[in-house]
Amino acid sequence: MDEYERQANLEYDSGYDECSVEGEMGLCYPSSEESDEEYCYAQPPEKDKIKYVDEVFNEKTAAKDIIWRAGMVFADKKQFKCAVRASSMATGRPYQYLVDDKIRIQVACTTGCPFKMWVNYIKENSGWQIKTLNNDHNCIWDYKNKLVTVMFLVELYGDKIRKNPNCKLREMQEEFKRDLKVDVCEAKCCKVRKQALSELLIEDLELYDGAGKTLISDQQKGLDKAIRELLPEVEHRFCNRHLVSNLKKINKTNIVRNAFWDAATATHLQAFKKAMKNLERHSKPAATKMKELDPSWWSKAYFKTHSKTESTENNMSECFNSWIMRARYMPLIDMLTKIHDMLMTRLHEKRDTIQQIDCVVVPSIRRKLEEAVEESVGYKVLWDGRENYVVKGKGSSFSVNLQQKTCSCRVWDLTRIPCSHAMTAIQESRQNPLDFVHSRYTKETYMKTYSYMFEVIKREEFWKDEMGDQVLPQVIVKKLKEGRVGRLCVYW
Numbered sequence: 001m002d003e004y005e006r007q008a009n010l011e012y013d014s015g016y017d018e019c020s021v022e023g024e025m026g027l028c029y030p031s032s033e034e035s036d037e038e039y040c041y042a043q044p045p046e047k048d049k050i051k052y053v054d055e056v057f058n059e060k061t062a063a064k065d066i067i068w069r070a071g072m073v074f075a076d077k078k079q080f081k082c083a084v085r086a087s088s089m090a091t092g093r094p095y096q097y098l099v100d101d102k103i104r105i106q107v108a109c110t111t112g113c114p115f116k117m118w119v120n121y122i123k124e125n126s127g128w129q130i131k132t133l134n135n136d137h138n139c140i141w142d143y144k145n146k147l148v149t150v151m152f153l154v155e156l157y158g159d160k161i162r163k164n165p166n167c168k169l170r171e172m173q174e175e176f177k178r179d180l181k182v183d184v185c186e187a188k189c190c191k192v193r194k195q196a197l198s199e200l201l202i203e204d205l206e207l208y209d210g211a212g213k214t215l216i217s218d219q220q221k222g223l224d225k226a227i228r229e230l231l232p233e234v235e236h237r238f239c240n241r242h243l244v245s246n247l248k249k250i251n252k253t254n255i256v257r258n259a260f261w262d263a264a265t266a267t268h269l270q271a272f273k274k275a276m277k278n279l280e281r282h283s284k285p286a287a288t289k290m291k292e293l294d295p296s297w298w299s300k301a302y303f304k305t306h307s308k309t310e311s312t313e314n315n316m317s318e319c320f321n322s323w324i325m326r327a328r329y330m331p332l333i334d335m336l337t338k339i340h341d342m343l344m345t346r347l348h349e350k351r352d353t354i355q356q357i358d359c360v361v362v363p364s365i366r367r368k369l370e371e372a373v374e375e376s377v378g379y380k381v382l383w384d385g386r387e388n389y390v391v392k393g394k395g396s397s398f399s400v401n402l403q404q405k406t407c408s409c410r411v412w413d414l415t416r417i418p419c420s421h422a423m424t425a426i427q428e429s430r431q432n433p434l435d436f437v438h439s440r441y442t443k444e445t446y447m448k449t450y451s452y453m454f455e456v457i458k459r460e461e462f463w464k465d466e467m468g469d470q471v472l473p474q475v476i477v478k479k480l481k482e483g484r485v486g487r488l489c490v491y492w
Contacts, residue, residue, distance in 0.1 A: 162197065240312045351451070
């Protein structure tokens with residue numbers, strides 16, 4: 001067998017494009033009546049009978065009938081991994097990936113088993129092909145399989161768990177072992193149940209795949225991976241306040257903090273690169289730490305424009321939590337009643353306030369427009385005769401398109417509020433700046449936001465008496481105080 005493998009590899013290295021063997025390959029695969037341990041390798045054929053051709057993997061092949069062959073071609077990486085997992089579960093062999101990157105994969109069996117399989121990426125058809133294979137096994141059935149992941153179990157049993165959200169972990173373990181013949185620990189079962197139920201929240205909020213949505217998180221561990229799996233199209237941002245707190249562990253100086261904020265608030269790539277060089281000059285460890293993170297998570301220069309906000313902090317949630325802080329320390333029913341009353345009062349106050357103001361856009365946006373006009377002093381404008389303007393001044397030059405409502409500084413693109421460069425072009429064209437503000441900032445949209453009414457909640461004395469067992473408070477068991485240990489006096 002070893003001599004035959006060396007001979008086949010020699011033939012492949014000496015000019016053959018493919019590496020699989022067809023016809024009398026010298027492999028004697030088990031019949032339906034033989035066990036996996038009873039088959040063996042037959043004598044290799046003569047050199048002149050060896051043919052090297054490709055064999056395309058058939059997705060319809062049953063898991064127990066999958067036979068690995070050198071030269072077998074897979075459509076993509078996902079198809080190959082699905083086949084490995086299916087074969088692993090059907091044969092009870094705990095396959096594992098020793099190497100897994102963009103161009104190659106190495107699959108091995110349990111420790112001591114000689115099975116090895118190398119798979120390489122093929123540029124010609126964007127597929128994956130088995131290049132080297134040692135299909136010999138000396139292992140026995142193993143019920144512990146790392147390829148049975150949480151997401152795989154959610155895909156199989158997600159609907160069943162959502163129909164019975166109170167299912168017990170022990171019952172899940174027994175069902176997994178009965179159906180899949182694998183042992184799944186309670187911790188993994190808990191993750192499976194939590195993951196399956198979290199998809200209900202996504203359906204209720206109508207998030208679907210996350211397209212057109214933006215999430216801001218406080219960099220909780222593992223949350224970014226869950227978002228990529230459940231909401232692959234969502235824009236995920238980090239709260240930069242938490243990133244600053246992490247940078248303080250590396251460097252506490254204000255210079256590093258200010259350099260970080262310059263990079264986080266830079267709205268275009270040139271300003272971002274300049275700010276990162278400044279951060280690296282003051283603290284290389286801090287710059288290295290930030291380069292490990294995807295800039296689309298924390299820098300405005302890489303933010304998408306569909307959300308129409310340049311927010312880099314989770315201030316909305318933090319302000320709301322601070323606003324209900326006192327209510328959160330109350331008992332449960334009193335807390336919910338207090339929050340309900342606060343929200344009901346706030347809605348009608350905001351609604352009444354905006355009704356008394358005669359305006360097109362809300363006052364806060366009007367103040368931003370006035371600030372943009374003040375910043376535009378000193379700019380010079382060049383017009384191409386159609387719709388593009390070049391605004392120069394303060395050591396920079398930006399392109400403005402009034403028809404598409406864009407500016408190369410990207411402030412207008414991110415917020416949909418004209419920036420100082422756009423205001424210069426708007427004034428040059430003798431147009432009204434309010435016509436270039438997005439409709440979400442108008443008084444009409446503000447009124448729609450606060451048009452909902454909160455229903456009055458009946459107090460406890462008006463509640464109906466429901467028949468059934470009375471809900472009692474938890475029994476508090478006092479722990480016995482540990483007394484002093486008595487010691488016996490022993491006389492010698």
